[in-house]
Amino acid sequence: MGSSSRRNTMSDVTIIGLGPMGSTLARTLLKNGTNVTVWNRTREKAEQLIREGAEFNPEAAAAVSASPIVIVCVANYEASHNILGSHEVAKNLEGRLVVELSTGTPQDARNSETRVREQGADYLDGAILATPAQIGMPDTPIFLSGSEAAFRRSEPVLKILAGNLIYMGEAVGAASAWDLATLATTFGAMFGFFHGSRILESEGYRVDSFGSMMADISPVLGQMIKYEGEIIQTGAYENPQSSVKTCRGTADLWLKQALEAGINNEFPTFAMGLFNKAKAAGYENEELAAVMKVLR
Template structure:
């Protein structure tokens, strides 16, 4: 059930959502549930049917969709897809005086290029990164961080808090969200690599891997607090031992490496960390907090 063209053209809504993949659908659903009026556009218009039945307005084009609201959330696969949409007829005129919030995935350079395009056409721009699955949206702890001009964030904040309770503005530098996304994903993939190495140790030694997974889940909050402390140490630059002296980790990682060698399994990950710790020891850092290991990574 689509709205008529006349109704679409005469409707002004609170927010526009462009892109109705699983995440875009989740965003639109939450905004409607919160009582916001929503305009939608998607390359495959049929995806909007259920939302239109609940009161959303389906636009015929990206230009029409952007013109319908003061704020547009773009949630498509990547910046290439977003740029293709924003290059369509009429968008450059429709976007003037409006705010575009891009929640796709891209690089810091992508973010800078998108902001330059928006500003050149008289629009405000925010770059964002969602680090949650569609089913996790709308919770108090759902993480969403954005970067760009403070005035733009002030405009978007009430809408963004509907879809993600843990909303963080990283400042005016538009590439900050993309850099933070890379930083946090480095943690995620690094931790996952460690998880898989541990799972491999478990399976080749007869330990139940499912039990191992449950144990990792149980200890995750305490290690999250530990990582938060280590981040504070790095930020503050005071590496005096407070929680975990680096010297404790030197033999611990060596045991992982030696045991992995003895089991005949892959040793790349423990070998990498063991090498970092060896360099730290050679530099006399064993008496400092474990966070001092970052000194080995710095140029």
Template structure:
């Protein structure tokens, strides 16, 4: 059985039955690594007509229910939306430079899902505009296993009209497909903000586990209680949001100077457990800076003010030689 432009259907049964023919849209996925595979599977499951392409054919072996293109240009020729899943934007450029690819994408939606810097996405926007491509940037904030889940988060940035045009397809990938704004670097910045939460929380969890293990205690109870801790953090974050938006940190739930005292106790306990103090020392330094700026009697949410001042303070630059 053949698909668009004679593409071969990749399925053991040699038949393709979308789960909802009335909503199925032709889409392409270029780059079938672990994330590209998850994206293609979610789109297939949602009933879309998926064409895939990858440099290495071996990665396509376990992917069924989709059409396989011999070239990148074949994959995106009939697709309304093309998702690219390469490691970075330079790798994406390499594929788009293949003969005929840019022409096949003109007037259609292109959604690169690669890691990038703000400068890189601005450069890609200029390239897309000059090429007549409708560019919507995307940054994935979940693992491949979470793609397609109602709670999965993917940040998008670009024209609102374009986002609304492709949103039904995006919802197949992430229940929390979120347009961060029409600034093309909005998805990148949203992802960086998410990473600050991710790294801080994971380091905290691992530090806590190491502390208990070094102290000779079982870590099973600790990990069993983490969901309760996360519920508390979620509730606390909502109070943070209200204070930050209002610019008022006087409704004190936990004073910064009180939290600083707790961080110092943690540092002492960490040292007594024979562990490095890098984590607690960094925490104390940040809190001390905020207290020195006059926020000690305010809620700990006032640390956001300290971060802003730290960012706006020019840092000395070392000149070689």
């Protein structure tokens, strides 16, 4: 469908940014019968989407005007602001709903909401907890926060992209905060997995088997995390199931094994640093979650 075929009609959604995620968002909407306008700084990334039925507009201002809902998925909020904040684009935002799916901090979200609302548009902030390959699946999660009216208005479109929409409330920074917290947990686990993989490699074992085993026991690990979260929230660190002292002994073993096997010891050294601070602060006989008091 060429750029002239719907020249005088509104599309349902405009997608700003055609990186791997933005392109997948557009393609998923198209496959589900949604009329989509796309914009990217270069037309090259839009060519395949045009062939699949998207409307491409080379001017960001016109692309924003083309739809009542504008989904922005670019590298970061600065890039988003550079696009939406230009005079020509900003004056076309009135009456639109901007759904920001770029990556940033809670303060980025608050700043973005202020700027967009100053232009007469509604605003919803979101964070996609998935890879492009997972877009469109019934269990794919997206955190969303901001105006509830904006959420309800965009919900039918966003449900096409992710079946598990998680609305975090009116505080617009919530989606980003929960996203960053989730990513911290994910990458913390990943770095631990990488160190564990080096332990097994040093003993001649298969890492893929290790990955499969971790997947199988992940519900148990999830319950451990849930328990520590409850301890932190209540502040009941006494009568530990797993004390700081016991867990610090595990870090000692990581370091000992790393020295014996001659493998990288950065992960256990980092962990030992926190354990040592907790010990020095007198938390050694409290629940592992007492390390949180060191971080505070």
